Amino acid sequence: MRPIAVFAALPLCALLSAAPVRADDNVIIIKHFMFNPMDITVPAGTDVTWENQDGEPHTVVSVTGDFRSEALDEKDKFSHRFDTPGTYKYICSIHPRMVGTITVMAK
Amino acid sequence: MKCLAFGGAGTLFTLSGGILMPSALGQTASASDVPLFLQISDTHIGFNKDANPDVAGTLKETIAKVNAMAAKPLLTIHTGDITHLSKAAEFDLASQLLMDLRAGELHTVPGEHDVTDGPGTEYFARFGKASDNRGYYSFDHRGVHFVALVNVMHFQPGGLGAFGAEQLAWLKQDLAGLSASMPVVVFAHMPMWTINESWGWGTGDAPEALSYLRRFGSVTVLNGHIHQIVQKVEGNVTFHTARSTAYPQPQPGAGDGPGPLKVPPDQLPHMLGLTSIMVKRHHLFLSDSTLA
Numbered sequence: 001m002r003p004i005a006v007f008a009a010l011p012l013c014a015l016l017s018a019a020p021v022r023a024d025d026n027v028i029i030i031k032h033f034m035f036n037p038m039d040i041t042v043p044a045g046t047d048v049t050w051e052n053q054d055g056e057p058h059t060v061v062s063v064t065g066d067f068r069s070e071a072l073d074e075k076d077k078f079s080h081r082f083d084t085p086g087t088y089k090y091i092c093s094i095h096p097r098m099v100g101t102i103t104v105m106a107k
Numbered sequence: 108m109k110c111l112a113f114g115g116a117g118t119l120f121t122l123s124g125g126i127l128m129p130s131a132l133g134q135t136a137s138a139s140d141v142p143l144f145l146q147i148s149d150t151h152i153g154f155n156k157d158a159n160p161d162v163a164g165t166l167k168e169t170i171a172k173v174n175a176m177a178a179k180p181l182l183t184i185h186t187g188d189i190t191h192l193s194k195a196a197e198f199d200l201a202s203q204l205l206m207d208l209r210a211g212e213l214h215t216v217p218g219e220h221d222v223t224d225g226p227g228t229e230y231f232a233r234f235g236k237a238s239d240n241r242g243y244y245s246f247d248h249r250g251v252h253f254v255a256l257v258n259v260m261h262f263q264p265g266g267l268g269a270f271g272a273e274q275l276a277w278l279k280q281d282l283a284g285l286s287a288s289m290p291v292v293v294f295a296h297m298p299m300w301t302i303n304e305s306w307g308w309g310t311g312d313a314p315e316a317l318s319y320l321r322r323f324g325s326v327t328v329l330n331g332h333i334h335q336i337v338q339k340v341e342g343n344v345t346f347h348t349a350r351s352t353a354y355p356q357p358q359p360g361a362g363d364g365p366g367p368l369k370v371p372p373d374q375l376p377h378m379l380g381l382t383s384i385m386v387k388r389h390h391l392f393l394s395d396s397t398l399a
Contacts, residue, residue: 033364055156056366057192059223071192071223074156094219095365096262097307 027051028100030058030072030092035100042082044107049079061093143249143391144182145173145210146294146382148331149351151220152201153191158354158367162191163204165379168398169352170208173381180383181211182248186331186349187218187259187296189230198229217242218296218332219259219268226260243274245281249386252285254278256295258310267304267311268297275312279319290325290391292384298330300339300346303359308333320344327391329382333365336395347393350380 026046029036031053042048050060052072060069060078066088069078082088082104092098147169154162173179185205190197205213221230231240238244242257256278258268270278282291293299299316301309310316320326326344334356338347355368355378362368370378380397 033366054364054366055158056364057220057223068225071194071220073192091262093223093262095307096266097305 029053030098033058033095033098035092035098038099039101039103041103041105044083044085044104045081046104047079047081048102049077051075051077057094058092058098059094060090063089063091140385140387141178142176142180143251143384143386144180144184144292146184146186146329146349146384147352148186148349148381149188149218149334149353150185150201151188151191151351151353152204153194153197154353154367156367158369159375159379162353163200165375165398166201166204166352167207168376169379169381170204172396172398174207174209176210179210183208183210183213184253184255184294184329185213185215186294186329187216188220188331188351189215189218191220193221193223193229195229198233202233214246214253214255216255216257216294216296217259219262222259241274241277243277250389251290251292251386251391252282254281254291254293256293256316258295258297258299258313267301267307267309269311270316271312275315278316282319282323285323287322288324290327290386290389291320291323292327292329292391293320294329296330297332298337298346298348299328300341302333302337302348303365306359306365308359308365317344325389325391327384327393333359334368335378345391345393347382349382350378350395350397352379352381352398355379 025040026042026048028040028048028050030050033054052058052074055074057071057073059071062068067080072078082102085104085106088102088104090100150166151162159165189201215234217230231242235242243255245252245254256270257274258270261269261271297310298308299310299313321342324343328344328346330348333348334351334354336348336350355370356365357368376398380395383394385392
C-alpha cells in the first residue's frame with residue numbers, strides 16, 4: 001500500500017507547486033497568440049515588460065497612442081513605465097484579436 | 108479556359124471575355140499568351156525560423172522561375188508582407204532581390220508586417236510616393252483598371268482588417284467615372300472576405316468596398332496574408348488569395364493561431380509560389396504555380 005500512497009501524493013504535490021506559478025506581476029508573456037495575463041493592475045510608476053514567446057512576431061500598441069513597441073520577434077522584450085493612473089488598452093497590431101489592459105492605480 | 112494548377116510558383120492572370128482567370132506558369136505555352144501581370148506575396152524577408160530558414164533563397168528561386176518564362180508581363184504586384192519585422196535592413200534586402208525580377212513595373216501594398224513601425228515610416232518612405240503616403244492608389248494597364256488598397260492600418264481591438272472611411276470615400280470616387288465594361292482588379296493584403304474571423308482573416312468593411320464594385324462586369328480581388336490559396340466566385344467578382352514565397356500557414360482555424368507552418372523540407376517547395384494572370388478576349392485567367 002505504501003508505494004501506492006506515494007504515487008497518489010505526486011499529482012497533489014505537482015498541483016500545489018504549480019498553483020503559485022503567478023509570474024512576476026509586471027511581466028506579461030505573449031504566447032499562443034495571447035497576452036498572459038490579459039489584464040493586470042499595477043501601482044503608478046511601474047515598469048511593465050512584455051516578452052514574446054511565440055515564433056510569430058507580435059507588437060504591443062496602445063489603442064490611444066500612449067505606447068508602441070517595435071515588432072517583437074521570439075524572445076524579444078518591450079518595457080513601458082506607467083506613471084499616470086488610468087486604464088490603458090492595447091492590441092497586437094499584427095493580430096488585432098489579441099487585446100490586453102493595464103490598469104494603473106495611484107500610489 | 109485553364110484550370111487552377113495547385114503546383115507551381117505563382118499565379119498568372121489572363122483577361123478573357125471580361126473575367127480574370129488564373130493559369131499555371133509554364134503551362135501557357137503560346138508566345139501570344141503574354142501574362143497581363145504576375146502576383147507575388149508574403150515574401151517575409153527577415154523571417155529565419157524553422158518553417159523556412161532561407162526566405163531570401165526561396166524568393167530568389169521565385170524570381171528565377173519568373174525570369175525563365177518565355178513571355179514576361181509588363182507588370183507585377185506584391186500583395187504585402189514584403190518584410191517580416193518592418194526593419195530597414197529587411198526592406199533593403201527585399202528591394203535588392205526584387206530588382207532582379209524581370210517582370211515589368213512592380214506595384215505594392217503593405218501587409219501588417221510591413222507597418223509595425225506605424226504610419227509614415229519605412230514602408231512609406233520607400234513605396235509611399237506614388238500615393239502621397241496614403242498607400243492606396245489606382246492606375247490603368249492594358250485596358251484594365253487596377254486599384255491598390257490598404258487594409259492593415261485601421262485595426263480595431265478584436266477586429267478584422269479595415270479600409271477606414273477616408274479610403275472608402277476615395278475608392279467610391281475613383282470608380283465613379285469608369286465604364287461598367289472595364290475589367291477591374293483590386294488588390295490588398297488581407298482577404299476581402301471573411302475566411303476565419305477569430306484569426307482576423309478578413310476585412311470588416313470590405314462589404315462596403317464591394318458594393319461599389321458590383322456594377323462592373325469583371326472584378327478580380329487578389330489578396331495574400333494567409334499563405335495558401337483560397338478562392339471563390341460571387342456574381343461577377345472572383346476572389347483569390349496567393350501563396351507566400353516564404354512559408355506556409357495552417358488551414359483556417361487549424362492549430363494555435365495563424366503562425367508559420369513547419370512542413371518536411373521536401374514539402375516546402377510545393378507550398379510556396381506565385382500567381383500569373385492572362386487576358387484573352389477581355390477574360391482574365393489566373394494560374395498558380397509553386398517552386399516544386
